Amino acid sequence: MTDFMKLAKDEAVRGVSENHGGPFGALVVQGDRIVASAHNEVVHTNDPTAHAEILAIRRASRELGRFDLSDCVLYTSCEPCPMCLFAVYWSRIKTVYYGCTRTDAKGIGFDDEFLYEVMNGTASENRVELVNLGREACLDAFTVWLNKDDKVPY
């Protein structure tokens, strides 16, 4: 297990060296096999969702040809932010090994802890306004889904 974590850390260092983004690396592992590895690429790709864990999950699902990664585990060099934690839920990965903590991340200027405060309902400010609009019209799309005979549930 520790070897995989060291590789996740090495991936993090590689991302920094290549100017791809923050110092975060992740591996998706199936048994003894590394299925996918990734480092943060927010700066390199201009994609705010290009966190190491999201990219590792995306690459692993492409590698395995399925969106269900329940037979895999995730190694990440830092505790996942809430976005990545919920990506783990959707991937059905059941175990996450993480190195640095959210507090460590805050110490070098990353805002993960604020997002955890949002998650826990203790955030001091509300940065995103959610407005419900046009529900009746949008329910039409759900009806199309319900009436579709050949849909693939997930």
Added chain:
Amino acid sequence: MTDFMKLAKDEAVRGVSENHGGPFGALVVQGDRIVASAHNEVVHTNDPTAHAEILAIRRASRELGRFDLSDCVLYTSCEPCPMCLFAVYWSRIKTVYYGCTRTDAKGIGFDDEFLYEVMNGTASENRVELVNLGREACLDAFTVWLNKDDKVPY
């Protein structure tokens, strides 16, 4: 505003028709201009993170060439799941218009409400185990970041 929501719904229907995934569509809008649109592609791409909102944010940041979308708003045909909500935070989008609700989504078999229970601390089960491991080694990657002179903060 309502026209954009109708287009998000049309995008959702298109995704179902094309067998790409669930009935969810989203648009990133800057002023009067649609910067990016997307529908759920979980089934099409085998990527569990390929929700409409994530794809719309990813495409919008590529289109605009920056990870900061604070001058944009998001229209989504259904209330964002927690993963997508936190992707919105990272994108710095400040306003989200949504059509169907998380309860509507549960009604057609999507598990968003369970994820909201995880977020709110009221979930009846713990599907993901988080294990801290190798923190000291991983802190090395943070030191590399701190000592890097030409880093791009985000």
